[in-house]
Amino acid sequence: MTPPAILLYLKSGMKIQKTKDINDSRKKNWLVRVVPNLFPAYAPPEGPMSTKHISTPEVVPAIGHHEVLIESPSHDEHPANASLPQLALVVKACIDRLRELSAKPYVQYVSIFRNHGLEAGASLSHAHSQLIATPLVPKIVKDELAAAKKFHKENGKCVFCDIVDKERKGPRLMLENSKFTAFTPYASVNPMEFWVFPRKHETSLLSMGNSEVEVFAQTLKECLSRLKNLVSDPPYNYGIHLSTDESTKEYYHWHLEVYPRLAIWAGFEKSTGVYINTITPEAAAESFRQPVSN
Numbered sequence: 001m002t003p004p005a006i007l008l009y010l011k012s013g014m015k016i017q018k019t020k021d022i023n024d025s026r027k028k029n030w031l032v033r034v035v036p037n038l039f040p041a042y043a044p045p046e047g048p049m050s051t052k053h054i055s056t057p058e059v060v061p062a063i064g065h066h067e068v069l070i071e072s073p074s075h076d077e078h079p080a081n082a083s084l085p086q087l088a089l090v091v092k093a094c095i096d097r098l099r100e101l102s103a104k105p106y107v108q109y110v111s112i113f114r115n116h117g118l119e120a121g122a123s124l125s126h127a128h129s130q131l132i133a134t135p136l137v138p139k140i141v142k143d144e145l146a147a148a149k150k151f152h153k154e155n156g157k158c159v160f161c162d163i164v165d166k167e168r169k170g171p172r173l174m175l176e177n178s179k180f181t182a183f184t185p186y187a188s189v190n191p192m193e194f195w196v197f198p199r200k201h202e203t204s205l206l207s208m209g210n211s212e213v214e215v216f217a218q219t220l221k222e223c224l225s226r227l228k229n230l231v232s233d234p235p236y237n238y239g240i241h242l243s244t245d246e247s248t249k250e251y252y253h254w255h256l257e258v259y260p261r262l263a264i265w266a267g268f269e270k271s272t273g274v275y276i277n278t279i280t281p282e283a284a285a286e287s288f289r290q291p292v293s294n
Contacts, residue, residue, distance in 0.1 A: 007034040040066035087217040117235025152251035160253030184281035
């Protein structure tokens with residue numbers, strides 16, 4: 001029922017084969033498949049195009065790509081309960097698609113995100129995430145880039161590395177391993193919100209090796225398992241903030257942000273941009289650090 005897969009990871013004996021569907025064929029024994037979204041928010045240009053053709057940045061055509069990454073042939077194999085090898089394949093598929101999409105001349109940014117649960121915008125219940133390639137850098141990431149560049153110019157270091165270093169020693173630390181640090185951010189908007197940063201300064205997932213991919217999968221599984229067990233598998237969104245622009249490599253630091261849907265933004269929040277969070281980041285981190293029985 002899906003379009004032909006543009007990327008497939010197939011189980012071939014003891015090895016994993018990378019391929020794609022051809023015409024109307026649908027290969028079996030797949031572990032991960034990436035397909036074009038049937039209802040894309042962004043679509044490829046009909047002819048040759050680059051971002052140089054965009055003359056009015058205030059009104060930008062929805063040129064790009066919108067893809068669905070089907071994370072497993074098992075319907076309920078979400079990151080919190082997926083096997084580590086399977087979750088590592090999902091991360092590798094994200095990297096493969098990021099590499100190809102970010103190289104296109106009309107693409108300025110690739111958003112990698114996940115909606116879990118109907119209240120978080122998941123229209124399909126089967127385990128999946130999405131990638132959207134856009135002809136501009138979205139405002140949130142653009143603001144982060146500008147602030148990080150300013151901090152680097154004034155202080156000679158990455159603001160995100162500085163934040164991670166401070167959070168590792170503070171009450172908002174959620175967990176840490178050899179390659180990643182997870183913490184609940186200061187003055188977070190969402191109850192139980194947390195961020196995951198690589199300890200090594202990197203601008204995107206493209207620089208991750210196999211060992212980092214495996215530890216990232218382990219970190220993601222552990223964090224989302226804690227969220228699931230602590231607050232009864234809530235709906236959530238997560239998104240990866242990254243940059244593939246070489247000029248940003250000194251001052252930008254990729255990371256994952258997880259937004260549990262445990263509160264409803266009402267009139268005050270929507271009319272003021274001031275958000276009432278009933279759980280302090282420190283209390284959230286303390287809860288995340290406690291052992292949780294399955």
